[in-house]
Amino acid sequence: MWPGLRCHPAIVNQSRTFAPSGPSFPFASIPPATYFGHATRPKFPAGKSTDCPVPYFDHNATAPLHPAARAAWLDAADRLWHNPSGLHAAATRALASLEDCRERLADLLGCDDPRRIVFTSGATAANNLLARHLARTAATDAVAILSPLEHPAVHAAFGTNFSGRVVESDVDRDGVVPVDVVNATQDACAGRPVACVSVMAAGNESGVLQPWQAIAAACRLRRIPYHTDATQWLGKLPASGLGGCDWVTGSGHKFGGPRGVGFLVVPAEATFFGDVGGPQESGRLAGTENLPGIAGMVAALEARDRDASATATRGAGSRDAAIDFLRRQLPAAVVVSGGADRLWNTLAILIPGADSRKMVAALDRAGIEASTGSACSSGTASAARVVAATAGWFSFPPESTFGMVRFSAGPETTAAEWIAAVGALVAFVSSDSKAPRVALG
Template sequence: MAWLEVDADGVVRTDALEKLLAGGGIGGVAVMAANNETGVIQPWREIAAACRAARVAYLCDATQWLGKLPASGLGDAAMWATGSAHKFGGPKGVGFVKLAAQAEGFCALPGGGQQSGHRGGTEDFPGAAAMVAALAEVEQSRMFLETERLRWRAEFERAALAAVPGARVVAAGAQRLWNTVSLAMPRGENHRWVARLDRRGFQVSTGSACATGTDGPSHVLAAMRVPPDEARRVVRVSAGWETSREDWLALAEAMGAAAREI
């Protein structure tokens, strides 16, 4: 296994990928469409094209992308793709794997021979139907809000940096999703910020939910070469569809109050 290099903003370096592919011996490539800690959007279209040219399978983890940006093109670009319903308003515990046409022998869950042998167990048909309906709904009715929500995120970042002198936005130079912001605070470990903001009615985190319970700095920040002491001061903000501009700005104000305490 080889890990792909990323730049200081956490964007996969396509030149490093192309060099790796040119060397041969690569059975498959897996890169997420957007990072779940920083919101950084990856060049998944370019990655898919490079893999296609090299005749190498490409798996796109679209979990964080879906529901924030349009799904169009993902299915055609990636031979394999994964997603989770709860990210776009569907039921928890339901997800999907989009398989390549030549996926003989792939089995996500052993057991019976359901779904052409790809997954054992009785299918959760209501859950799958609800997932499809939720994705159709979010694709049809919420995408027009993306530009407006990017403006709200930018306003929040300016207000937060003004309220907390010395703070910085992680991966500020990269394209990012409208709903995800990672802030490196100037002092105080991130759990102290989480506790103080929680008392003010704001639920932020020290990282992604799938990293809950792990010790030490985030592996995502480590790959971006963020120093360990700064990584322990990073707070992650993740907004939802019901989050308003006023909510964003109120959080920035709460961060200022928390900064004075810390």
Template sequence: MIYLDHNATTPPLPEVIEAVTDCLRDGWGNPSSKHGFGQRAKSALAAARAEVAALAGAQPAEVVFTSGATEANNQVLAGALSRPGVPPRVLLSAVEHAGFLKAAQRMRDFGVEVELLPVDGRGVLRLDALRAALERPAALLSVMAANNETGVLQPVVEVAAAARAAGVPLHVDATQQAGRLPLDFAGWGVDLMSMSAHKFGGPKGCGALVARKGLSWPALLPGQQERGRRGGTENMPGIAGFAVAARHARAAMQAEALRQGALRDALEDALRETLTGLTVFGEGAPRLPNTLFIAIAGQSADRLLGRLERERILAASGAACSSGGSEPSHVLAAMGVPPALAREAIRLSLGRDTDGEHLARVVHVLRSLQSETAVAAA
């Protein structure tokens, strides 16, 4: 099987499986317990927090473990609006993760003004529109680091400068960038950041909200754990796996980013040479090194994905949550891509196990499919 859907999820690293299993078997103490067994879990929790902080470019005390990026994003949103005296207005880029946009849009039912900030044709946030939107007070600005569909990177440093100048708290959803390209929470000067372990070899159901030291942000799940910032007994097996994945991601990141970037570029070049009517979404913008989001004129995504899967190649039609549905991607719509072309979009996202042979196979299958279509039409 050739797995090219790493933006949906990644296979857990063997070391992660081992850490999760060890924790379940031998380290199942509750970090809040005062006895030795609990204290051992507490030490493991502190060590894991330091690993995740190192990946985030943050301090350990700034890391709050959550059940994943969805929860972290919801904590950001709910917290923003429950801070005293804030204006009921939030700003999000129009290409945020679908689940996050849904959560924000629900706020409209409670009288919150939710403004979606436009992107250009490449999928990059329009800084002129951002600056105009920041002229009015807002409770929150949220802009993702890297898009899950296109892989397009947003200008986080410029966004942070604009947010700071306007005095609006900035949240960055770094779920797709974490483990693939460096994160610099402190250097970027953002207030809040979301991450998820399963996007870089860790277990599902475990993530983090990174919250700037000194920032008071109400908990979504009140309780005593995580210094009052997230209640509920900590998911220690998940956290142990998250930490190991973070350590491995940091060690391998530079080499993997170069390797996967070269493979992705070679794949893109090969597809351009062999196929007619190829569109590369996000072309010309800085992108994650592992992501290629394309369309082949006249080939629906469903047809392409079906054929690829019959050839034992797994890919996606954009966001995992919208695959299978016939709604065209909101990311492509925001980029001004017509719905008919958006329905042809497929995402190939590479990972550590991807090699040149896998991609040669993809080129071969897509080329064969296009020639068969041409013959059938003749």
């Protein structure tokens, strides 16, 4: 058994502490995690104590339902369950609530015209709608310029609809797409029309922040449509200003809204239509709107956006303290995008010689829920996108392999939980003879 976290029966409330055992564990005690006033969801190996909490570090995959979202969902499902497209009074009330949600979301994003917002079943659906629309309306030889870090929902959607016409921009050593690189990529298209430039607002893997405001302005000067997938930005940093982009996609469950609901922001002047077969969304997307889900999504974003700046400051401090601890204990570890501004909640770590799945499994046994890409081999297609895109900047030995772990916290994650998570990783890697403990080269 590797030395690391063990479930301890002392954890039942805030006045009691989590006391990990094992000679290599680097700290004395950790207060239990709390989310919305109660202990994190318990999960235990067979035969282990049921008092052991599970710090949740996979918010970039999905976030727990925010109480405001739950309340809004239940209220809409109870009072406003009617079809907003109906003609009777109850349906009219549902439609009024739907439009109120649209206006509130527009205010959060800074959209002057709420009609720019099309509600969808999520960001994947929105990205596919966008790519199909652009392919249908752009010139047949038009290209789409994407960053190499885009989520598969963007890459696959554009790859399918712009087959052979997707151009990837370069990035710097931290995975940032500078504005001059975007301009140079456009210039390199040799006169071919550009249907769209798509650069995400914040990375899902390393949390790297892109200069989306500057890219939007540069594209506007060249009259080239700009899309940003804001899925990871929303709920973590202030949403204001995103409405200045031509196209924006987002998903509710990433910031505490219900699953199965998202949105697409379209240009005010665009003649956009997606799926056909009904008059919903002003004739732009057929299908009865998920009003309870929409209400929950907007309520969650309002709640998270209200304290976004303060949460970011506090969260970054906790994450950075964990990084300092990591570097002292495991100099070989590489913080992905470590030299760039990143989401306060995200920490992606490369461990030379380690196995990603084994690390995540070990963390899970230690009571830490985290995530990873597949085991990374620098510069290969199997690597996480941000690792593959930035590998050329580093002097890694040929054929070097890496394991990657991503921790992504929530607003309620404590500094002690950050140290617990990184400490559990250090404990496992220190017990793994294949993983080096000193910095490479």
